[in-house]
Amino acid sequence: MMNKLMLSCHKATELIEKESIVKLTLMEMMQLKAHKLLCSGCKAYEVQSKLLDGMLLKKLSESNDMVAKLNNPELKDKILEKISQL
Amino acid sequence: MQNIIDDKNTLSTINSWVEEFSENMYSWALHKTSCKETAEDLVQETFLAAVQSFEKFEGKSKPKSWLYGILNNKIANHHRKNMKSPQISSTDNDLFFEGNGHWKWEQMPTNWQEGELHLLDNQDFKNTMQNCMEKLPTAWASAIQLKYLDEKKAEIICQELNLTVTNYWQILHRAKLQLRKCVDINWFKK
Numbered sequence: 001m002m003n004k005l006m007l008s009c010h011k012a013t014e015l016i017e018k019e020s021i022v023k024l025t026l027m028e029m030m031q032l033k034a035h036k037l038l039c040s041g042c043k044a045y046e047v048q049s050k051l052l053d054g055m056l057l058k059k060l061s062e063s064n065d066m067v068a069k070l071n072n073p074e075l076k077d078k079i080l081e082k083i084s085q086l
Numbered sequence: 087m088q089n090i091i092d093d094k095n096t097l098s099t100i101n102s103w104v105e106e107f108s109e110n111m112y113s114w115a116l117h118k119t120s121c122k123e124t125a126e127d128l129v130q131e132t133f134l135a136a137v138q139s140f141e142k143f144e145g146k147s148k149p150k151s152w153l154y155g156i157l158n159n160k161i162a163n164h165h166r167k168n169m170k171s172p173q174i175s176s177t178d179n180d181l182f183f184e185g186n187g188h189w190k191w192e193q194m195p196t197n198w199q200e201g202e203l204h205l206l207d208n209q210d211f212k213n214t215m216q217n218c219m220e221k222l223p224t225a226w227a228s229a230i231q232l233k234y235l236d237e238k239k240a241e242i243i244c245q246e247l248n249l250t251v252t253n254y255w256q257i258l259h260r261a262k263l264q265l266r267k268c269v270d271i272n273w274f275k276k
Contacts, residue, residue, distance in 0.1 A: 008187025017259040021240040041194035054203050060234040070113045079104050079133050
């Protein structure tokens with residue numbers, strides 16, 4: 001029973017990512033919970049992974065006018081040239 | 087081959103759009119793909135597509151929304167295509183974990199100070215995130231982008247990509263390990 005409950009850190013972090021997109025099975029939930037009680041590295045990983053999730057969501061859902069404007073004059077010329085060749 | 091653009095007006099209209107919108111579109115595409123070359127390609131393709139389907143435009147929508155509509159489609163397709171051939175090798179894990187699956191000593195995450203969502207208001211931090219996204223292999227970056235791109239459920243994304251859900255979160259896992267590490271080194275432990 002104890003062995004069955006013990007996950008490796010590799011597996012535990014995988015389950016943390018799995019949980020962010022689908023529901024875990026009851027067994028997986030228990031395994032992950034047990035692992036996090038004993039492993040500070042995976043606990044920190046989970047906190048940071050969720051923080052990154054929040055940041056990515058915030059960053060990637062920024063609207064068009066919030067995105068930093070970059071200059072790329074070469075691209076402009078490249079496109080104009082391509083169009084003239086059509 | 088038939089000349090598609092015989093109308094001088096079409097050309098001059100599109101050229102003025104290139105002048106007005108291409109740089110902002112590039113910034114947008116880079117934000118959404120985290121890859122400079124890809125962003126340039128997609129913006130170019132968007133304008134070429136715009137020339138070719140100009141008669142469909144008909145001024146029903148604003149030029150800007152029409153162009154961004156085409157661009158956003160191309161961005162979504164780019165991510166889908168990328169994810170069709172995801173590269174995962176077992177050696178990716180060797181970077182982080184021992185043979186028995188436990189953290190390598192120097193790779194084990196430790197707590198972040200000031201790990202808060204509002205860090206994103208800090209432009210330096212935002213640049214660090216962006217650089218770390220750009221360093222990810224493209225299929226991995228696409229996995230992350232797709233997660234937030236549409237509000238779709240994972241099952242539906244996977245169906246579209248012909249990918250198992252297991253495969254999808256395994257790719258997310260690899261991508262997240264690397265992204266976390268990169269942000270860790272370049273910001274929190276700097």
